[in-house]
Amino acid sequence: MTPTATYRLQLQPDFPFSAAEAAVPYLAGLGISHLHLSPVLEAMPGSAHGYDVVDHGRVRAELGGEEGLRSLARTAREHGLGLVLDIVPNHMAAAPRHNRALWEVLREGPASPYARWFDIDWDAGGGKVLMPVLGRRLGDDLAALRVEGRTLRYGEHLFPLREGTETLPLPDLLEAQWYRPAWWRLARTELNYRRFFTISGLIGVRVEDPEVFDATHAKILELVRNGVVDGLRIDHPDGLADPEGYLYRLNEATGGCWTVVEKILTRDEHLPATWPVDGTTGYDALHRIDGIFTDADGAEELARAYRDFASPAGDRGGYWGATVRRAACKVVTHELAAETEALARIAERVCAGDPALRDHAPWALRTAIRELLVRVPVYRPYRIGGDAVLTADAAQRAKAVFAVADEAEAVDVIRDLALGQLGEGPDHGAFRARFAQTSSALHAKSVEDTAFYRYAPLISANEVGGDPGCPAVSPEDFHAYCGRIARDWPTTGTVLSTHDTKRSADVRARIAVLSECPERWERVLTGLAWVQAPDHHLAWVAWQTAFGFGIPRPDRIGPALLKSVREAGLHTGWTEPDSSYEQAVSDFVEAGPTGPPMYTLALFARELDEHARANALGAALVHLTMPGVPELYQGTEHTYLALVDPDNRESFREQRPDEKTEVTRAALLLRRRRPELFGELGTYAPVEAVGPAARHCLAFCRSGEAVTAVTRLSLRLDEAGGWGETSLMLPDGRWTDLLAPGREFAGGGPVALSELFADRPVALLERAADAEDTEE
Missing domain, CATH: 3.30.1590.10 (Maltooligosyl trehalose synthase, domain 2)
Structure with a gap:
């Protein structure tokens, strides 16, 4: 069973299987096909996430045990829903008392x-x-x-x-x-x-060992074979010694159930075509969707304003590439010192066993390892095509740090080892695997957990898989991406908000509007400068956070900003906190972003509400109708304002429907009613807009039968005078707007966008059945 749409529920002791079971009727009515459950195997007592597994052979007792899970599955089946499980093959809790x-x-x-x-x-x-x-x-x-x-x-x-x-x-x-x-x-x-x-x-955990794989997957495979579970999400495959080998073994053991992997793709990186999976969990889609609603010129202007306002220097950096490099150098020499030392020990053993390599000094090998690791531009270099990311140019730049050219040859040794070009043997294979594993850890810690908090012109762009240095995505690039996904990975996952996003999609949608009015944002900040912050970088981040969140809640904004400054590691940190700086952060949050000045910010936000609405509804509709299997994070069928965990991990609860719910339900019910339009055999084609404001409309057609049209950069559109004579060239047929029952449009020619978007900045059109089709 390939899902048409999944809904992620965060299970925890306060929200066990029985609570999820009670929500099934509501979720079935929403239009999803599968519940996606966070990890269900036995975890550390009280764990709010379940990724700290302690026993692979038991379903977690705190959630209701195996009977609770099977009862949930039965109830889901009765309502036409299946289950997808999040599984954690890479690690367990290092707690011997429980493990x-x-x-x-x-x-x-x-x-x-x-x-x-x-x-x-x-x-x-x-x-x-x-x-x-x-x-x-x-x-x-x-x-x-x-x-x-x-x-x-x-x-x-x-x-x-x-x-x-x-x-x-x-x-x-x-x-x-x-x-x-x-x-x-x-x-x-x-x-x-x-x-x-x-x-x-x-x-x-060494799941590359067949006995370990069997022992750690027996319960999950039993649940799949029993029909309790229909699909799997694989957490952090980059951490495994042999991701592809693992996925082949898993695919064979499950009989090929729907499986997606939490593989973070960067820039133009593609998922390895040989992997026996349906695709990724969707961060690559998140970046493209957010990018469509970000103005490229305005983002550049914000970056200039950020450099002027925050006066970034040293580790903070004023440019994205430099910030990433500084962060990577710090992480590889500090937080990952044990990991680089482990690689050095393996490299020394390889060199000691080969007379041609024996005289490479240990210090040179260590230096080469560090310098190559910080130059890997993706999370993990794979053996096939690894030289495309661990390039000869990267090796040459790594050599430049050596004072003596002969000693710099250690770089060639390490690169050849990492790419599997220096022979075969236990240590050779061990080095290749550990280099790749360490590379993924380094990229995650230096980019996601450090640079994203140090570089902040437009914080809506600072999400996994994103590129804060170039956050905007053109319609042409978006269409090219969707065309490739429809062809190569039609049942991949897509997301907008997850349990790991630093800001929910609706918060990001609000912040993205700032890319359309950077000069106004500068004026607002200037007017708020009287509220003294510990440093200007924090002030910029805090005010953008408050603008995006929109609610003056110190109990929610405060912890998110404290986490931000600790992750950045510029003035304080997790292991060496500076209590006086952190107190100053707390005082600033209460006096500024959540205090009386928030009203000044709220007035500014109110002026931009309609444009934030256009972004939020547009992103939601694009996400739900583009190629792939969309996942809704719990609560995001409504307007959902949340910051980084733990703020975004509250227990699920039903809420009153709003406009976003109407858009969501309409799209999901269409997918469920007509899965053939969106599945493996479905097609994707851009729909052209013509006229002076054509670039403000993104539109596409699924399998000739459903058209999505959304407004992008609506503030710029208003400033340019609106839609004017701009039209959408609808394909032949009669088209009904599912978001406005009763409204129909004739295809085969231009439809005025001012008419199409008269009530909402988005439209979801379904081609009406012809009379002949109806008779058949």
């Missing part, structure tokens, strides 16, 4: 049958697994460690004791274990297990 597999590894060491589950470098740890859980150095925290029977306790942490060691004096007991309790700060440089990004609480 039995890890518990056994720490108790039995490398001899444990579970040792093959995890990427652990035993040699690097002196035969021990570093467990960075102590609040202070061991010598200062020794008294907090207690032996309780055959376990070692540190606060809420429990560890197993190696058999026969429980009676030893504490110092000797610690030395006798297969693990080393350590100060948490050592994780940055000393960690010897693969983790998820920089989160030491999530340990990497």
Whole structure:
């Protein structure tokens, strides 16, 4: 069953399977075909997201257990809906108290049958697994460690004791274990297990091992084979040693159920054509949809104004490319120091085993690794076509940091190793996989979690898969993208808001209007400058956030801005917070963006409300009718204003329908009623607008039977005098506007856009059946 549309529900103890089951009638009436559930396997107690899996063999008890899931599936089936599950193959919670597999590894060491589950470098740890859980150095925290029977306790942490060691004096007991309790700060440089990004609480799983795959997927596959589950979303495939091999094994095991992967594509990068999946989770579509409603010239003017206002210097940078490079250099040498050190150890082993490479100095290999990693422009270089992203030019620039040309040859060694061009062997393969895994972590941490918070001319563009340095997308580029997707990946996922977006689609739609009036935004900021901020960069971000959010809620805007400054890492951070700076941020938020000055901003926002409406409705309709399978995040069928998590992860609740709900329901019901128009055999064709304002209309036709038309850059359109004599060249036939029942248009010629958009800035037209068709 290929979905026509999915609806994402964030399950958590406060919103279990039974709550989702109660929502099924409402969601079925909305027009979706499948519920998409966040991870359902046993996770850390109280987890609000479920990505910290501790047991792959059980459905999470806090959500209602397997019977609760099966009951939800039955109710969904009764209402014509299926289930899609989010699964997490890359990592588990590194909490031995709850993770039995890890518990056994720490108790039995490398001899444990579970040792093959995890990427652990035993040699690097002196035969021990570093467990960075102590609040202070061991010598200062020794008294907090207690032996309780055959376990070692540190606060809420429990560890197993190696058999026969429980009676030893504490110092000797610690030395006798297969693990080393350590100060948490050592994780940055000393960690010897693969983790998820920089989160030491999530340990990497080796699903490339067939036995590990079988053990960690048995329950999920059982649910698929039993008909409980119809489709899968694969979390973070870039973290796997062999994503393609994993996906082939999964595809065979599921019998080819609908599967999408959370693969983040950058710029003009394409999903590998050999992957046996239906497509991505849709961030590539998000970038194109947002870009259509962003004015290119205005975005450039905002960037200039941002540089003038914020006076960015040093790490902040004034240009996107420079900001990314500085962020990557910081992350690769600090947050990912343990990962680059692991790569260096493998490279040293390869060189030591080859006389031709033996004299490359360890420091040179380390430098080459870092310099090449920061020059990978995508999340992960794949073996096929990897040289297209890990280019000879990148290698040449990496060599430029070496003072001696002969020593710079280490760059060639590392590049050849990363591309699989230096021979085959266990260490060769291990390096290639770990380089790719580290590259994806570096890109995520340096771009998503650092640069996006340091470079902020137009913060609506700062979403995964986006390009803040060039946020606008032309109609021609959008049509080309949709044509390719309709041809190559017709059942890929598409999204606008997710549990991971930094701002919901409606917040971004409001902020994008600023690209159409950058000079007015400058004047507004100048008028608000009397409210003193800790720094101008924060002021710019805070006021744009407040403008987009539109609600003076310090309890929601404050945490989002605090997260912003910590992620940016310019004045404070997660591990070294500056309390005085953070207090100044809090004071500014209360005095400015959520205080009395908000009324000045609200007056400005009110002037732009109609244009924000056009963006929000236009983005929603394009998303729901373009090629691919659209996913609605919970609550986004209505106007949905949310900031970065945890603000966007509140439990689902039904709300009163609004104009966006009407547009959403009309599009979803059309997709469900006529799936052939949008599915694998459906076609996509641009519909031409002609006249002086033609570029302000984006229109396309699906399979000759449904036309989507939306207004773009409506503020610029108004300033230019409106639609005037601009028309849309409708295909032949009689067309009914599903958003305005009773309104019909004759095709085969021009239809005035002033008439088409008389009531709404969007239209969804369905070709009426001919009399002959009706008789048949």
